[in-house]
Amino acid sequence: MIQVMIVEDDPMVREINSKFLKRVEGFALYKAVSNLDDAKKYVLANKLDLILLDVYLPKENGLDFLKWIRGQEINIDIILITADKSIERIQEAFRYGVVDYLIKPFNFERFKEALLQFKGRYDKFKENDVIEQQDLDKLIASQNTGVSRQEDDFAKGFNKYTYKAIWDEIEKNNGKDFTAEELAEKLGIARVTIRRYLEYMEKENKVDKSVEYGKVGRPQYKYHKFNKIF
Template sequence: MISVLVVEDDEVAGEAHETCANSVAGFRVVGRVRTGQEALRFLTHTAVDLVLLDLRLPDMDGLRVSRMLRTRGSGTDVMAVTSTRDLERVRESVSSGVVQYLLKPFTFAAMRDKLRNYARFRDEFSRGGAVNGQHEIDRVFATLRDHERQELPKGMDEQTLTSVASALRESGNGASAGTVGKLAGVSRVTARRYLEYLVERDMARRSPRHGGVGRPELIYRADLDDADGAVP
């Protein structure tokens, strides 16, 4: 079981992150704190495998927490969970020992994939011993990448997927493929194909809406954890 500490000053977001992590097989949240100092005190007396770390904490820069862990010689890994999009900060996070970077807001599926990749990464190192060559080193580090998200089915593209996903979030309580298509600027058939892909990836749900004449209409809803359309 991979133990997790959630470091997030926003109470609602912290609860959501804890719920997400606990919902992924093989992970268990052992603590949740709201400041950098609380995190450092917690980690002094409790061994933790992974820290889900907000970079904007009320008492200190989140990256300072990561650097202090490295200075202490801690073997705890850090995943940045933040709304910070500045590339310089991303570079700083890498040099501070951050192994994963997850942007807010995100879907449960996004955090699930990051955690699963991290679990595979840990598993590779747990085997011990030496590698036979560069290809094995590359394979180990490749486990942290979201290969499945990078390779869309033939005929689909990231720009349209982003437009459809955004339109679905804007629809609030759900919408038909036709409505989503109008919001995204694509045809109903195209919208439905991308919506079905989101359903397959656990990023959306569909349900029939009865009441009219003929077959019930399919309604799609973003599979999210708060009213804003994503995990905070």
């Protein structure tokens, strides 16, 4: 059973997230707190696997707690749950190792998807002492492209939230050429995943790809958004 702590100051949101958690098999709520002092005390005294962490707390910031956990070298995974949509905040969160980022308001299916993707990786690592590169690549790809069973209206094997994040970033590029590597760095998503989505968008005629040959090394693929309305 995966042991979870919720850090959320809003009693109503805390209750909703607690009820959502109970609906996902394999997870157990061990503690729900409203401030970072209580969260730190509980983390230091108990063994936890996952924290559902709000960013905006009264006179506190959940990212400071995330950084504290990393500084203390405490082995706990974190999913951020916040209304903050800024790319800067999202990038910072992924750089400090969050496994997912849920933007309020979200529905149960997105919440469940985040937990099940985490559980898939958690179980895989718990069952094995070592892992081969090809198996690790599949695991990373599945974490970034996992699709909810309820998403029948979207292409199989793709995640609509990941698709939207990538497309929104492309639109912000104002028609300039870009590479998969540049998108991966901005969004904190694996390059192999970015390439899969770009290939799909190319088939949709939303982006075009060209090859740039340098003097040394492999040719570089550059993409740009088609200048038309879709």
